[in-house]
Amino acid sequence: xxxxxxxxxxxxxxxxxxxxxxxxxxxxxxxxxxxxxxxxxxxxxxxxxxxxxxxxxxxxxxxxxxxxxxxxxxxxxxxxxxxxxxxxxxxxxxxxxxxxxxxxxxxxxxxxxxxxxxxxxxxxxxxxxxxxxxxxxxxxxxxxxxxxxxxxxxxxxxxxxxxxxxxxxxxxxxxxxxxxxxxxxxxxxxxxxxxxxxxxxxxxxxxxxxxxxxxxxxxxxxxxxxxxxxxxxxxxxxxxxxxxxxxxxxxxxxxxxxxxxxxxxxxxxxxxxxxxxxxxxxxxxxxxxxxxxxxxxxxxxxxxxxxxxxxxxxxxxxxxxxxxxxxxxxxxxxxxxxxxxxxxxxxxxxxxxxx
Amino acid sequence: xxxxxxxxxxxxxxxxxxxxxxxxxxxxxxxxxxxxxxxxxxxxxxxxxxxxxxxxxxxxxxxxxxxxxxxxxxxxxxxxxxxxxxxxxxxxxxxxxxxxxxxxxxxxxxxxxxxxxxxxxxxxxxxxxxxxxxxxxxxxxxxxxxxxxxxxxxxxxxxxxxxxxxxxxxxxxxxxxxxxxxxxxxxxxxxxxxxxxxxxxxxxxxxxxxxxxxxxxxxxxxxxxxxxxxxxxxxxxxxxxxxxxxxxxxxxxxxxxxxxxxxxxxxxxxxxxxxxxxxxxxxxxxxxxxxxxxxxxxxxxxxxxxxxxxxxxxxxxxxxxxxxxxxxxxxxxxxxxxxxxxxxxxxxxxxxxxx
Numbered sequence: 180x181x182x183x184x185x186x187x188x189x190x191x192x193x194x195x196x197x198x199x200x201x202x203x204x205x206x207x208x209x210x211x212x213x214x215x216x217x218x219x220x221x222x223x224x225x226x227x228x229x230x231x232x233x234x235x236x237x238x239x240x241x242x243x244x245x246x247x248x249x250x251x252x253x254x255x256x257x258x259x260x261x262x263x264x265x266x267x268x269x270x271x272x273x274x275x276x277x278x279x280x281x282x283x284x285x286x287x288x289x290x291x292x293x294x295x296x297x298x299x300x301x302x303x304x305x306x307x308x309x310x311x312x313x314x315x316x317x318x319x320x321x322x323x324x325x326x327x328x329x330x331x332x333x334x335x336x337x338x339x340x341x342x343x344x345x346x347x348x349x350x351x352x353x354x355x356x357x358x359x360x361x362x363x364x365x366x367x368x369x370x371x372x373x374x375x376x377x378x379x380x381x382x383x384x385x386x387x388x389x390x391x392x393x394x395x396x397x398x399x400x401x402x403x404x405x406x407x408x409x410x411x412x413x414x415x416x417x418x419x420x421x422x423x424x425x426x427x428x429x430x431x432x433x434x435x436x437x438x439x440x441x442x443x444x445x446x447x448x449x450x451x452x453x454x455x456x457x458x459x460x461x462x463x464x465x466x467x468x469x470x471x472x473x474x475x476x477x478x479x480x481x482x483x484x485x486x487x488x489x490x491x492x493x494x495x496x497x498x499x500x501x502x503x504x505x506x507x508x509x510x511x512x513x514x515x516x517x518x519x520x521x522x523x524x525x526x527x528x529x530x531x532x533x534x
Numbered sequence: 535x536x537x538x539x540x541x542x543x544x545x546x547x548x549x550x551x552x553x554x555x556x557x558x559x560x561x562x563x564x565x566x567x568x569x570x571x572x573x574x575x576x577x578x579x580x581x582x583x584x585x586x587x588x589x590x591x592x593x594x595x596x597x598x599x600x601x602x603x604x605x606x607x608x609x610x611x612x613x614x615x616x617x618x619x620x621x622x623x624x625x626x627x628x629x630x631x632x633x634x635x636x637x638x639x640x641x642x643x644x645x646x647x648x649x650x651x652x653x654x655x656x657x658x659x660x661x662x663x664x665x666x667x668x669x670x671x672x673x674x675x676x677x678x679x680x681x682x683x684x685x686x687x688x689x690x691x692x693x694x695x696x697x698x699x700x701x702x703x704x705x706x707x708x709x710x711x712x713x714x715x716x717x718x719x720x721x722x723x724x725x726x727x728x729x730x731x732x733x734x735x736x737x738x739x740x741x742x743x744x745x746x747x748x749x750x751x752x753x754x755x756x757x758x759x760x761x762x763x764x765x766x767x768x769x770x771x772x773x774x775x776x777x778x779x780x781x782x783x784x785x786x787x788x789x790x791x792x793x794x795x796x797x798x799x800x801x802x803x804x805x806x807x808x809x810x811x812x813x814x815x816x817x818x819x820x821x822x823x824x825x826x827x828x829x830x831x832x833x834x835x836x837x838x839x840x841x842x843x844x845x846x847x848x849x850x851x852x853x854x855x856x857x858x859x860x861x862x863x864x865x866x867x868x869x870x871x872x873x874x875x876x877x878x879x880x881x882x883x884x885x886x887x888x889x
Contacts (some may be wrong), residue, residue, distance in 0.1 A: 205703070212707050212732055220705075270671065274664035299717035301798075309629035309713045312667060313706050316625065320673060323678050327695060335690035340682060347675040348560070351668050352567050352574075358664045360569055362654035365766040377567055443656075465723055 185523050188432075190254070196234045197258035198227050201325055206269035214458035218313055222289055222329070227265055233416075234260035234387045236525055237409070239429055241391025244518035245401050252330040257327035266318035267350060267382075273311050274358065275442055282433035287311035289301065299501040331394060342455035346386035353378030360445050368454055371447040372414070379420070380413025384529075398512040407508035408522060416529045418494050425482060426491075437478035443469015452490035460484050502530050545609070549590045552606075552613035553582050574669055577644055582620055584636035584788070588771075589615035590741045591880055592764070596746025598754050599873035607685040611749065614684070615742055617677035622705060622737075624670035628663055629713065630797055637788035642666035686749060694748035701741035708733030715800050723809055724806055726802040727769070734775070735768025739884075755868040762863035763877065770856035773849050773862045776801040781846075782838060792833035798824015807845035815839050857885050 194472055209216040235257035242253045271277070272285035279285060284292065291307030299306065326343065327336065357374045360366070388405035397405075423432050424439030425448060432438075439446060449468065453461055463484045467477050485491060505526050509519050557575055564571040590612035597608045626632070627640035634640060639647065646662030654661065681698065682691065712729045715721070743760035752760075778787050779794030780803060787793075794801060804823065808816055818839045822832050840846060860881050864874050 208700075209707060212704065213711055214726065215711060216707050219710060237705075252640065267673070270667050274660075274667060276660070295718060297718075300719045301717055305631070306713065306717050308663075310710060312625050312629060312670075313710045313713070315667075315671070316621070316674060317703065317706040319674050320678075320699070320706065323675075324695075324699045324702075327682075328699075333692060337688060340679075344675070344679045344683075345563075347679075348563065348672065349567065351672040351675065352571055354562060355574060355665060355668045356568055356570060358661065360666070362656055362661050363652075364655045373568065391705060 187524075190236055190239060190257075191232055193251075193254045194232050194258045194261060195228070197255050198261060198327075201258070201262075201321070204319070216294065217243070219310075219317065222286055223314060223318065225283065226269070226286060227261055229283075230261050230264065232261060233525070233529055234264055234383060234527070237384050237387035238391040239405065240518050240525065241388035241397075242395045243391075244388070244405075244514040244522065245392040245395035245397035246515050247391070247395030253394065255329040256326055256331060257387075257391070258365060259322045259329070262318045262322035262325060263350075265345070266315040266322065267354075269315035269318065273308055273315075274354075275480045277434070277438070277442070279434050279438075281413060281526075282430075285311075286314060333506050335396070338396065339390045342386055342389040342393050346382055346390070349377045349386070350382045353382065361443070364445060366445045366450045368447060368450040371445060371450040375414050375417040375447060376410070379417035380410050382413075383416055384413035385409030398513070404512035404514050407512070408505045408514075408526075411501040412505035412526050412529060415498045415505065415526075418447060418498050418501070419530045419532075421448040422491065422494060425485065431450070437466060437482065440468060440478055440481050441473050448485065448490055448494050451486045452488040453495050455488045455490055455493070456484075457488075460488050465468050498530055502526050537815070543855060545591055545594060545612075546587055548606075548609045549587050549613045549616060552610050552680075553616060554675070556617075560676070574665075574672065578620065578669060578673065580638065581624070581636070581641060582616055584638075585616050585619065587616060588880070588884060589619055589738060592739050592742035595873050595880065596743035596752075596760060597750045598746075598762075599869040599877065600747040600750035600752035601870050602746070602750035608746070608749065610684040610746065611681055612742075612746070613811035614677045617673045617680060618702070618705075621670040621673035621677065622709075624666050624673065626709070628666050629709075630671075632789070632793075632797070634789050634793075637785075640666075658843050687864045690749045690751070693751065694745045697741055697744040697748050701737055701745070702720060704741070705737045707804070708737065715883030716798070719800060721800040721805045721808060723802060723805040723867040726800060726805040730769050730772045730802060731765070734772035735765050737768075738771055739768035741761075753868070759863060759867035759869050762867070763869075763881075765859045766856040766863075767860035767881050767884060770860065770881075772854045773802060773853050773856070774885045774887075776788070776803040777846065777849060780840065792837065793825060795833055795836050796828050803835055803840065803845055803849050806848050807840045807843040810843045810845060810848070811839075815843055853885055857881055 190212060206217075206220055209220065215466055226491070234360055238257040239253060243249070244259075247253060268280060269286045273287050277285050278288050287307040287310070289307070290310035291303040294303040294306040329336075345392065353374055353376075357378055360370060360374055385406055388409050389402055392402055392405055424444065425437060427434070427436075429436050435441070449464065452464060456464060463480065464497070467473055467481045470477065506523050509522055514522070559578060561572075561575055564575065575881070593612040593615055594608060597612075598604070602608060623635060624641045627635055628642050632640050633643050642662040642665070644662070645665035646658045649658040649661040708729055708731075712733055715725060715729055740761055743764050744757055747757055747760055779789070779799065779801065780792060782789070782791075784791050790796070804819065808819060811819060818835065822828055822836045825832065861878050864877055869877070
């Protein structure tokens with residue numbers, strides 16, 4: 180995203196700086212307890228360096244779009260979303276037993292390696308999971324600490340709290356529904372889209388915009404415009420992510436090729452494929468998706484079948500439609516015109532093909 | 535604790551009522567997402583019914599001891615500690631692979647049973663762990679939501695925030711050090727006591743008192759007195775818990791007899807036993823503690839050896855000493871005299887033998 184929307188207001192660099200400042204301040208506090216805690220910060224620093232900063236960007240531009248002036252306090256609040264997201268991905272990788280994240284071993288795998296390398300007692304995988312649960316918890320608590328101690332007036336924080344609280348509840352709720360969907364294997368397009376709405380669309384786009392807007396004292400018209408822009412865009416973002424999980428280049432996604440197929444993820448893409456499949460195609464999907472012995476040839480076969488059902492083209496069309504709907508919502512909206520260009524660029528960046 | 539300190543100000547009932555109110559308010563919000571989320575609230579309601587409410591009590595009396603008047607807002611803040619603790623025990627049980635909590639299946643076991651009973655796809659244990667991680671996360675977020683939306687003035691909340699934030703960081707840090715201690719198996723009394731300090735003493739007693747005190751605008755003398763009372767008491771509380779984990783009656787602890795011995799927990803009790811053991815006694819402890827094939831006879835043998843080393847008597851003596859130190863700190867302190875009796879009773883209740 181070089182020269183992209185995150186370079187506006189130098190947001191990428193300022194978010195990194197705010198993260199560094201926060202973690203630097205906490206280092207001596209943890210050291211005061213024990214030097215053994217250094218590793219928690221080391222792992223976290225490595226993880227957050229790789230973030231795309233989409234949620235901070237939506238929070239920041241939610242503020243600007245409601246007439247808020249640029250300052251460091253809003254960047255700090257926006258940065259807190261990156262810590263919340265760190266919790267989400269650390270715990271998500273534990274739940275999905277994912278080995279890689281952002282091109283590196285996932286957090287629980289890093290702690291398992293630490294255990295293995297040190298030759299400690301007990302089960303290395305169990306140690307990795309335990310440490311990852313705790314580091315995720317710490318990130319969730321720290322996100323809230325950073326949000327609250329940002330320096331914004333108490334009255335602004337009070338206004339934005341309900342949106343912040345709803346977002347966290349919706350995130351956990353969406354994650355649970357996702358877990359349930361994988362377990363039930365029902366996989367209708369409708370139920371998959373409901374998960375996308377809560378787990379991704381609200382959490383990644385709509386709520387960060389709302390929080391930023393509420394902090395700046397946005398009126399209902401602006402908040403409604405954020406929903407009209409944010410919900411379709413967030414859905415499009417997740418659909419792009421679904422495609423990348425199946426067809427993405429590992430160098431770009433930081434995950435193995437076809438990772439979602441090996442995990443057997445019941446995404447909207449898979450649900451669409453199953454809805455449009457012939458009996459023979461559906462048999463291939465059901466047999467191979469998430470199969471323990473799925474090899475590269477199996478991944479290739481699954482990819483082809485999903486294309487053949489027309490699901491890929493359908494998802495691409497849906498992404499286009501959703502993005503246009505999002506961008507269209509900016510026109511004639513009460514959102515400050517200064518933010519329109521960036522929100523349009525963010526819509527493109529969040530949904531762009533990466534191939 | 536009938537007629538005990540929690541009956542003062544009818545705290546037990548009021549905390550339960552505040553929990554019910556909070557969860558009742560969230561039920562329709564979750565329903566609005568999906569009826570499939572009902573189970574999260576059902577499991578949580580069952581879990582929180584069984585709590586001892588120690589942390590809410592210390593927060594509430596921290597407020598009263600600093601001159602705060604009784605009202606519902608402080609009870610709501612105090613109740614938020616019970617949700618924070620729900621997160622701690624749900625995640626702790628996942629990390630320890632504990633099957634029982636408060637006499638019922640642990641949360642991850644309940645969700646694993648749900649998965650098994652429904653005949654869903656994939657691994658039931660994995661589903662249980664995933665759901666428990668998410669419900670714990672929800673509790674951590676909700677604790678903070680309840681704390682912030684309690685109705686106390688923003689200025690009071692701002693004063694108490696640092697103590698609240700420190701407590702959460704110390705809790706996660708202490709839990710990680712505990713995980714590390716179990717893995718390393720070093721087990722000196724000193725390192726075990728450091729874990730007790732952060733994981734239990736500060737989290738269970740000192741910080742809840744500080745938060746209550748800060749909310750009421752306590753001066754440094756009162757906060758110092760809370761530390762002088764709270765740290766030794768919190769250590770004594772954990773030492774009692776160590777003894778109960780080895781010698782407690784399952785009907786009282788809600789856990790299987792000798793549970794900590796089967797798990798191989800490196801507690802202060804075990805560290806003291808190893809320090810005072812003869813070579814032969816130490817061999818027994820090292821061979822049996824946490825052994826995969828530890829049976830009832832093995833548990834009985836371990837219990838006897840730990841008694842024989844003198845560790846049980848030493849821990850009992852230490853509990854007495856710590857409790858006396860805690861109660862002694864009340865005398866001549868700046869803590870409001872109205873709170874002295876209850877804090878003395880809470881010290882007794884938190885450290886009493888239950889046999």
